[in-house]
Amino acid sequence: QETRTIAVSVPAATHGWTGGVVYHAQKAAEEIQAAFPNIEVIVKTSPSAAAQVSALEDLTAAGNLDALVILPFSSDELTGPVQSVADAGTFITVVDRGLTDPEIQDLYVAGDNIAVGSTTAKFLVDNLGGKGDVVVLRGIPTVIDDERIQGFQEGLEGSDIKILDIQYANWNSDEAFSLMQDYLAKYPHIDAVWANDDDMLLGVLEAIEQSGRTEIKYALGGNGMKEIIEKVMAGDPMTPIETPYPPSMIKTAIYMTAAQFNGQAPVRGTVKLDAPLITKDNAEEYYFPDSPF
């Protein structure tokens, strides 16, 4: 039987969520290779867009690539290079961030960053009674971060909820802790906090606990980190909800890509993962105790 090679290119594990992506990608690779000896899955991580482009060149240099599963660092920068890979006849699966030219991809497993922001915003609008003061922590200046913030702002439109402040905390719990301390010092009254990633939420929660401030009703995150899901399941009043953005989407994508080499017809098109509200009721579905994220 002919050997098939699937390359998986993802960002390096620089923080919790990308760590989760790498974890799930490697898990999928192991499982598929164990189940189907004729399929080889190579997972490669890259710390920057430029490095990811390099990795694509390296992976295709040998010329025996059958499929590529890629979670692009950013859309604009990776479009051209992925196009070159596609031109060689490789099956292309794009995960999470779409390319600027959707014609290139065969399969698109999409997360919805805008929905992560807007779902959270809608929750706040509903539960704060349409008005209140919130502070926001954002990550590293990239497309994901930008989309989430954009979604959040759109979600608040029409309500009287005011964003007091938005600052970068680089998706880092420590920086989020510091930033939250400073927010607390700066604003005597805060109704809710939104950290656009769960890593940061951990820091935020510690800072709130330390301050002893009681007026803060909600501290919300996003991404579906298991520690936060646990809180939701436990009915934590401050973090009653969560928006998933499961790093396991990479696993889904790899499986769907591999399926065609296993006798099944290739799946093409778009698989959209929405970002539903996780509440106490459905939290169980989103809880993966074995995942590092």
Added chain:
Amino acid sequence: MSDIAATPSREPLLQRINWVDIGPFIALAILVMVGVLINPDFLAPTNITNVVTRSAFIAIIAVGATFVISSGGLDLSVGSMTAFVTGIMIMFMNAMVPSMGGNAIIAGMALVLCVGALCGLFNGLIVTVGKIEPFIVTLGTMGIFRALITFMSDGGNIPLDRSLREPFRPVYYGTFVGIPIPILVSIAVALVGAFILYKTKFGRRCAAVGANEEVARFSGISVGRIRTIAFVIQGICVAIAAICYVPRLGAATPTTGQLWELQVITAVVIGGTALRGGKGRIWGTVAGAVILEMIANLMVLSNFISEYLVAAVQGVIIIIAMLVQRFSKQP
């Protein structure tokens, strides 16, 4: 001639003040004044306490860096070393809980000090035995430590066992006679550091090695040993910082300590220690660490800076702080 020999007590006070030594404190004072103008809440006790407490990690590590830098070295690995030793400590404590209970904390602390010292030793030996630029060696070990913590945590995080959180918590959040523990720890580290650097033979040798390696060699000082010990001290300081760090968020992640190396070196340099080696200034270093944290705090407290430009303003302030120092030196 010899009658002209010094009677230092008669020199005017102003001339006896060592301007290099107090430069960072002048910069700090100016920063505080600016802070109050920007936002009166700046001086609120909670805010000041928070800021100073937060600066403890950088301050503690930077005390170690003062040794390394004044002995003519440089350590870029401190940030990822923090993450690595934190991970080791947490994993060890978690493993020990079943058998030791709360004592796991003590055991973990002892262990992390050893691990930190070993990491420093590793850096130091490669630098001195391999005779390679410290910049390159520690850039290499920076990658190594960072990769190890990522590997240990599978890219996720390594949380501290729940049962240990409460007993460990006071190490960051607790106070003693009203002063937060991390502040006390960093004062203690700085005191010990200052004692070692200024009042022991080792400290003297350290400065001599940094000032002129040849003179040190000709004076019977084992240059390699001194440099290595400086790296070990750096490792121990990293371990101490890690001990204070864990109770704060109760976990180690691949992002722990990211870019701390730059902050640490900046604190040391703002504090008046020259990067080319020679004289180290422990108290200046501590002031430098507080300055950095305070700048970050002011960025948040001020209302007129776009979030996009925060880094730019910080950069400008750091440069200005250095200028303030430079010119306060020439009264």
Added chain:
Amino acid sequence: MSDIAATPSREPLLQRINWVDIGPFIALAILVMVGVLINPDFLAPTNITNVVTRSAFIAIIAVGATFVISSGGLDLSVGSMTAFVTGIMIMFMNAMVPSMGGNAIIAGMALVLCVGALCGLFNGLIVTVGKIEPFIVTLGTMGIFRALITFMSDGGNIPLDRSLREPFRPVYYGTFVGIPIPILVSIAVALVGAFILYKTKFGRRCAAVGANEEVARFSGISVGRIRTIAFVIQGICVAIAAICYVPRLGAATPTTGQLWELQVITAVVIGGTALRGGKGRIWGTVAGAVILEMIANLMVLSNFISEYLVAAVQGVIIIIAMLVQRFSKQP
């Protein structure tokens, strides 16, 4: 006595080889051999071409860094400066397209060279006029440039106008007599750099300033001016790298060029230039840049290293490369 005087022409060939100069090339050769063992595809022409082409950015910037470092400076801002000037260039080109069409590319290239030179001038003047450690100054400007690109892109990215992509593309992907343009550009930059550093008054003075500032000053050399010009050269190199970079990724983002400063400095040091200043080795620097890119390539080509540990293996290889150099020096 005079009979002992050196007669260099009679020295055996082996002793006349300058081992410091060829150290990096030995390391490179060993790396290539290891590469072939790991993966036979490594030596495939496409792969080698890709790797060398990619190393062009770092190589070009590192040629500039060789000037700065050999003059006794250091520039941590090159990575964010690349992002900043790339941003400026793209915005300018996009704005010019309606009126100029394809000529916008030429105009943008001219502009970016000026902007790069100005950025370098800015660094250089703060270092020399303000008399502040280059480490701190460029750490500050690193923040400033990074913030400016974030601001310019509103935290997102700045894509190149579609109509310019095709005409601009050959600057990265094109070849001339079979050699990719970026390789040609970096050879040209290295040639010009080597000429300036080794064959002009300025180059000589640059090394002198780095070797001993005081002696240089006594010799009537304007230390400040030399250092400043070195920073300007660095800025121009950054601009040239930016020109090659844009057609590859077609956009500038706040993460463009992140951590390049470390790669650049590593390339320079692996190339045999001492960080404390003095003699600069342009060709070593270029070899250093290729070594770094080759290590990254091997990480992708090899299949037995956990993705989490890539950084560790890279760190180890860099240290080993330095050791190879060190010991090849003492034949």
Added chain:
Amino acid sequence: MIDEQVSPGHAAPLMQLSGLGKAYGSVRVLSDVNLDIRPGEIHAIIGENGAGKSTLMRLISGHVKPTEGSIRLAGEEVEFVNPAAAEHAGIALVHQEILLADGLTVVENLFLGREMTRNGVVDDRSMERIASQKLAALGCTASPRALVRSLPIAQRQLVQIARALLEEHRLVIFDEPTAVLTTTEVDTLLGIVRGLRDRGVAILYISHRLNEVEALADRITVLRDGKMIGTYDAVDVSQEDMARLMVGRELAMLYPAKRGPSSEEPVLEIEHLSVPGFVEDASLVARPGEVLGLGGMIGAGRTELFEGLLGLRPAKVSQVRVGGKLVRIGSVADGVEAGIGYLTEDRKGKGLLLRERLAPNLVLTALSRLYRKPYLEQGLEQRELDRAVDEYDIRVRSKRLEAGQLSGGNQQKLLLAKIMMLDPKVVIIDEPTRGIDIGNKSQIYAFIDALIRAGKACIVISSELQELVGLCDRILVMRAGRIVAEFADEAITEEAVVLAATSGGPNAAAGGHH
């Protein structure tokens, strides 16, 4: 630029100093200097260590700005903003301390700041050619392409002199140019200096070697404690007069009486020591109570012999015994432990931390010996400094000074005190009186005498023949890395030593008869 053959007596002064002075903070190190310097004269400046000679030269050459008074050059008042400006005006200074960039080659140093170019490209060929010529004229054998770092200190000094002579100047200042040179080079240099004078160049010449001054100078100015004592025609003053004027008192006998070893049992025995590239198979013994001298030309390998012994450079040795006991010495610390103290010839580069204060410098090697407790006891080193300042007569205006701010001679005394803190059994002094004034020289000799009376052995490496001959009980002569001759007692004469050092005289084969 230069008038032809002006006789010094009648020419208009090239430079006039009036009321010139310098204060560092509140400390005046030089005041009210009035001096005419004429073209075509050799004007010697003499004075004790710390008298202010170098300071005066730095004022004239733009390295330091005067705090009072004025300088006129060819009748016009000038103020030099930096050394380059002074050099542009035709004034060159050969520093007392060697100021060269270690990491650069000889040519690069020579032409620093005035590189020759052809069509904008540096012209290495021409520069190397000129460098070779200039160096050869000074009797320097260093290759123009050698790194300065690899040169022995004397060669560096010649390079520095060559640098000042590269272009024609109106005034050339030599600040103790011969301190590190041996007899042959000194003679060559003196010839060159006279040649300059004959071409109408004004020369300011500082030296502690009064015979040199007597042989060379047209006029002599004496400084003491930062003040001018007077300017004299050279013919009017003898060496004794000079010494008296400098010191302000009568001088005792220069060299102490020789006494010979107190025991035949050696304190130090070195067998078959080789330092690759520098020393081949050297063996020697030193006995208690004797001064053993090492003579030789520059580059003979004397310094390297002892640096090799102390593990400061790679070396092979079959046996070293101290006081009869076999010792292994891998580092200076081992040497200290075994009772060997070594005082380097390169005080600036290897001896003192120039940016550090005096007390830490003094105790650096002796830290473990001085402090029994793990910490530095309060005030102890300050007391040691007070004692050393007293004992070695180190002239400091403030004990808060940095070592680099001491005058050259006082740096040397501080270094001596630093080594003596170790209380060694064998003291090896490389160039003991380099840059030390005549008054202090006799102090140092008396001190060496005290050492050997206490039963220690003293090994003196000196390039000053008189000193070797006057001081040593026994002299070994090295040439090209080998010990080629040994002289004792009556056999010690300047001629014999020079002959052995240069050509392998009659005694050449007599390598140690013990």
